[in-house]
Amino acid sequence: MTRGLIALAVLIVMGLLKLPVERDLAALHRQEHFRGVEFNLDLREKIGQLGFIAALSGFRAIVADALFIQAHAAWENTQWGRMLLLFRQITALQPRVLLFWDTAAWHMAWNASVAAMNDTNQPRQALRVKAQREYFALGKDFLERGIKNNPDRPELYEALARLYKEKYKDHERTAEYYAKAATLPEAAPWDRRFSAYELSYCEGREREAYERLRSLYDEGQKERLPTLIKRLNFLEDKLAIPADQRIPDRLIKP
Amino acid sequence: MTDGENASTLQPFDASTIPKRHRAFSLSRILAITSNTLTELTRLKVFYVLLVFGLLLIGSSIFMAQFSFQQEFQILKDVSLGAISMFTSLLAIVATARMLPRDIDDRTVYTILAKPVPRFEYVVGKIAGVLLLLAISTLVMAAAFMAVLYMREQAVLQATAKQMASAPPDQLADALRAVRASAFNADLIPGIIIIFLKACLLTALTLFVSTFATSTIFTIVVMVFIYFIGHLEATAREYWLTAHGGGLVTRVFLAIVALLFPDLQAFNLVDDIVAGTVISMAVFTKTALLGIFYTVIYTLLAVFVFYGKEL
Numbered sequence: 001m002t003r004g005l006i007a008l009a010v011l012i013v014m015g016l017l018k019l020p021v022e023r024d025l026a027a028l029h030r031q032e033h034f035r036g037v038e039f040n041l042d043l044r045e046k047i048g049q050l051g052f053i054a055a056l057s058g059f060r061a062i063v064a065d066a067l068f069i070q071a072h073a074a075w076e077n078t079q080w081g082r083m084l085l086l087f088r089q090i091t092a093l094q095p096r097v098l099l100f101w102d103t104a105a106w107h108m109a110w111n112a113s114v115a116a117m118n119d120t121n122q123p124r125q126a127l128r129v130k131a132q133r134e135y136f137a138l139g140k141d142f143l144e145r146g147i148k149n150n151p152d153r154p155e156l157y158e159a160l161a162r163l164y165k166e167k168y169k170d171h172e173r174t175a176e177y178y179a180k181a182a183t184l185p186e187a188a189p190w191d192r193r194f195s196a197y198e199l200s201y202c203e204g205r206e207r208e209a210y211e212r213l214r215s216l217y218d219e220g221q222k223e224r225l226p227t228l229i230k231r232l233n234f235l236e237d238k239l240a241i242p243a244d245q246r247i248p249d250r251l252i253k254p
Numbered sequence: 255m256t257d258g259e260n261a262s263t264l265q266p267f268d269a270s271t272i273p274k275r276h277r278a279f280s281l282s283r284i285l286a287i288t289s290n291t292l293t294e295l296t297r298l299k300v301f302y303v304l305l306v307f308g309l310l311l312i313g314s315s316i317f318m319a320q321f322s323f324q325q326e327f328q329i330l331k332d333v334s335l336g337a338i339s340m341f342t343s344l345l346a347i348v349a350t351a352r353m354l355p356r357d358i359d360d361r362t363v364y365t366i367l368a369k370p371v372p373r374f375e376y377v378v379g380k381i382a383g384v385l386l387l388l389a390i391s392t393l394v395m396a397a398a399f400m401a402v403l404y405m406r407e408q409a410v411l412q413a414t415a416k417q418m419a420s421a422p423p424d425q426l427a428d429a430l431r432a433v434r435a436s437a438f439n440a441d442l443i444p445g446i447i448i449i450f451l452k453a454c455l456l457t458a459l460t461l462f463v464s465t466f467a468t469s470t471i472f473t474i475v476v477m478v479f480i481y482f483i484g485h486l487e488a489t490a491r492e493y494w495l496t497a498h499g500g501g502l503v504t505r506v507f508l509a510i511v512a513l514l515f516p517d518l519q520a521f522n523l524v525d526d527i528v529a530g531t532v533i534s535m536a537v538f539t540k541t542a543l544l545g546i547f548y549t550v551i552y553t554l555l556a557v558f559v560f561y562g563k564e565l
Contacts, residue, residue, distance in 0.1 A: 003562035004466060007555050014551055015513025018544075019491065022517045025540050026488055033531045034523050035488075056485050058339060058518065061332040061525040068329070072321070096529035099324050153530070 033096060033152070046092045055093055064093040068100065071107075080112040084138060091142065098155045101146030109139025109163050136167045157181035158191065161198075171201040192216065193228060200231045210235040217247055224249065283371055284379040291383025295349055300387065303341050307395050310337050311402045323410045327436045330406065331528045334399040338446065339524065342392055342453035343481070350384050350460035351473035354560075363565060374557040377461070381553055384457050392450045400438070407437035441531075444538045445524035451545030452521035456481070458552035459516070465559040484518035487511055516548050 029035045037043065037060060044052045047063070054063045071086040087104035094100055113135035122128050143160040150156060161177035164170045178195035181187050193216060199209035213232050216223045229249045236246045314333045321329065357363040357380075366376055410433050418426045460477050467473040494508035520541055527533055 003559050007462075007559055010551075010555060010558075011514050018547075019495075019512065021544065022488070022491065022520065023495070025520055025544060026492075026517070028537055028540065029520065029523070032534055032537055034526045034533075034537070035519060053482075057482065058485060058522040059336050061528060062336040065329045065332045068325070094525065094529060096526050096531055097328065098530065099328055103325070 033150075037093065037095065043092055047089045051089070051093075060093045064090045064097070064100070067093070068103075075107060075111070078115060080107075080115065080135075083107055083112070087142065091145070095146075095149040098146065098150060098153060101142055101150075101156055102159050105139040105142040105146070105159060105163065107139075108135050108142060109167055113139070113167070136163070139163055139167070152184065154181035154184040154187040154191065157184070158188065161194070165198065171198045172205070175199040175202065193223065193225070197227060197231055200235055206235055206238055210239055210241070214247075278372065280375065284375050284382065287366070287371075287376060287379025288382040288386060291353070291380050292386050295383065295387050298349075300345060300349060301391070303345060304391060304394050304398075307337055307341060308398055310334075311398060323414075323433055324436045326406065326410075327403070328528065330403060331442070332525070334395075334402070335442070335445065335449070335524045335528060338392065338395045338399065339449045339452070339522075341395065342388055342449060343456055345391060346384065346388060346453040346456040347460050347474060347477045347481075349387060350381070350457050351464055351467075351477065352470045353380055353384065353461070354464045355467075355470045355473075358565065367565065373561050377465075377557045377560050378553065381457060381461050381556075384461075385454055388450065388453045388457065392446065392453070396446050403437055407433065410437075439527070439530075441527045441533045442524075444533050445527040448521050448523050448538070448541055448545070451542055451549070452518065455516060455518075455521070455545050455548045455552070458549040458556065462552045462556040462559065465556050465563060480515060481518065483511060484515050485522075487515045487517045488519045491517070517544075520544060 026035065037055070043055070047055065047067075051063050051067075054060070067086050067090045071083050071090065074080075074082040074086060087100070087107070090100050091104060113132045116122075116131035116135055117128050119128055119131070122131070140160065140163055143156050143163060146156040147160065157177045157180045161174045161181065164173040164177060175195045175198035178191050178198060182191035182195060192212075196209055196212040196216060199205055200213065202209065210232070213228060213235065216228060217232060229247070232247055233250060235241075311330075311334055314330060354363070357366075363376070367373065411430055414429050414433055415426065418429055421429075456477070459480065460473060463476050463480075464470075464473045467476065490508045491512040494505060494512050523533060523537070523541065
């Protein structure tokens, strides 16, 4: 009995000593992007009782994978609503897995939106277009939340840029997100180029686009790709750049 | 006594026949108990767990063939590392929980402690046996996981090279680089070491609980509760230290959880490592030291309580 009490006292003293150590370690973990998931009622509501217990036991990756497989099956059966719910749960459990955010956005903005547009059960085109726009927005929302959880990685910025380009035809936003991706470590080498290409389509920002494209061109042969030269030629004409300042390459007729 | 009698009965002096002085600490005694514990556990066929792990790996890798290679590698790594974590934790709790009660039931403990073996050597030898078993199991599972991952990576690389045979060399190189980047990640190794350290912590804690527990079932049930509470410890600690709401009872409960239980969430780094988060040397070292600290403290407490146990 006495030994038990002494052991308890040692545990309490040890507990007091370990508290600051554990707090510092938890802070370090969060600073380095570990422990990104908060185990709270919001998560409990999203993933259900069993999923929450499994996630709490240190198996949130496996729970997320099981849900991902269910989402894959839902996709095969074109159950878009179920997919949306499942991807919300998956991304809540694994916010650092870019693949899940990217796949969720792709399913919503590309697959579900096309299915909504081709929905034969909806005779009114206005409502089909409305549904399509809603799926675009859902895809965008996944990518924006993904970026919020992973601000240090370029892949989701690139995916959001693609979404703005292909679905919203918004060159300014496309350029903005490619530019943001380009500033991050491990960014794709074409991010800077794509950002400048997109900017060259924006009314009123031609001068800025020209300067960025010209700066890329001046970096050397590796950057002097056909699209870059074409866009430079186009801007030189549009901005009436003097002949002696123009690049020697010419791919579009003046 | 005659000279003849002296010649026949007196033996020359032989130093080896003098009984050796009993040493307070003997590594060879601990090693003997360790190897005996490991043999006992092996006879219990605990390594069948590895067979289940192998089947899980093969099954999942066949099933995942329908996904893209990024999805396939993600799921393969999650499932394998989750299984390693689950099996090592289970092994740690179940193998340790039955160790002392079994030795008491079989009366093996009396045979050992009747000899000049101090109790701490007995406890340390026992826990070392379980830790050795955990190390072997973790190594085998990690090797199997790496082998399957490597084989799948090679298969995907070959398929990609075949599909992109007519593509420009830089595009092909980019595609192959993307496959390699999705498969093996050197940070997985520290992640597996942290899983092992979590299992060591659970072993020491189970041993401590079993020194005052009345049965194996009791120890296992208590450990299951500790396992869940340990994963909630960080939440309880933060709430106790930062939030000022809640009644007295709530705050006392949170204080008990924060002070008495280990923070097991600190050892769940592998999910984020698979997701691509880089584990720095500082994070690895501090987490590993916390695991070692807990293991040592709980072992010492187990020794302390076991010394007072009436056998």
